[in-house]
Amino acid sequence: MQLTVFADSIPHVKPLVFFRGQGIGEEVVKEKESYDPRIIVKFNAKAYANAENFPQYIEEQLIPVFGNQPALLTVHLFATHKTQEVPDTF
Numbered sequence: 576m577q578l579t580v581f582a583d584s585i586p587h588v589k590p591l592v593f594f595r596g597q598g599i600g601e602e603v604v605k606e607k608e609s610y611d612p613r614i615i616v617k618f619n620a621k622a623y624a625n626a627e628n629f630p631q632y633i634e635e636q637l638i639p640v641f642g643n644q645p646a647l648l649t650v651h652l653f654a655t656h657k658t659q660e661v662p663d664t665f
Contacts, residue, residue, distance in 0.1 A: 577624055577632065588636040591615045595622035629655045630664040638665070 577591040591614070596603065598618030607616050615636075619628060637648070648665075650656040 579636070587640045589613055589615045591617065591632060591636070593622045593624065593628075594618050595620070624653070624655055626655050626658050626660060629658075630660045633661065633664045 577593070579588045579590075581587050592610075594616065596618045598607070598616075603618075610616050617628060619625065624632070655661075
């Protein structure tokens, strides 16, 4: 699960949950529909954030909220957060 917390305590972006798999098939689609619409459900081979989906999260969730406003993003030292693609995406 990936959570983003803002200083104003308003949930500007939805929580993101990763599950193992490809996210295809009738059973998976039915299960995905059972989750609360206030969360985003994504699938990948290892069920966690990686160098491919973290920049997608930035593009899909953070940039629309930040727009062209100055912002401070604090992330921990997870290897995915330290790739060159992260600052390039911003």
